[in-house]
Amino acid sequence: CVLKKIQEKTPLQKMLEHLLGVLEKKDPQQFFAWPVTDNIAPGYSTIIEQPMDFSTIRQKIEDNLYNTLQDFIEDFKLMCENAMKYNHLDTIYYKTSKKLLQSGLKMLQPEKLGWLFNLIP
Numbered sequence: 001c002v003l004k005k006i007q008e009k010t011p012l013q014k015m016l017e018h019l020l021g022v023l024e025k026k027d028p029q030q031f032f033a034w035p036v037t038d039n040i041a042p043g044y045s046t047i048i049e050q051p052m053d054f055s056t057i058r059q060k061i062e063d064n065l066y067n068t069l070q071d072f073i074e075d076f077k078l079m080c081e082n083a084m085k086y087n088h089l090d091t092i093y094y095k096t097s098k099k100l101l102q103s104g105l106k107m108l109q110p111e112k113l114g115w116l117f118n119l120i121p
């Protein structure tokens, strides 16, 4: 078997892992923790072309697939927008995703992260 090279984490990876942790805490019911399946959400895979969830984001961080903070933010927005597309306005999923998106983007604004960027050499 090919030994998986133990990759040293880059400063960006460490920053994204921190931000992911903060965002995950805003979803205590873990509705966004794992991929949504067709058996819990009928027709999901036909309605949502590009599924996204926190576990997939975490794996992408580990695999160093995010080159910038913006790439990470795009996946976070995709995850929330998927929920607002599939679920109706009056569902807990729609409401939770709307709140998650609003509070998440507030935290992810560059001016709110200035201190974090200064940590990246």
Ligand SMILES: COc1ccc(OC)c(-c2cc(C(C)=O)n3cccnc23)c1
Pocket (backbone or CB within 6 Å): 030, 031, 032, 033, 034, 035, 036, 037, 040, 041, 082, 083, 086, 087, 093
């Ligand atoms: C009720 O407990 C759970 C547990 C895990 C879930 O998704 C990983 C969901 C879930 C998460 C979602 C989303 C995010 O759209 N969803 C939509 C319809 C029905 N269920 C869900 C619900």
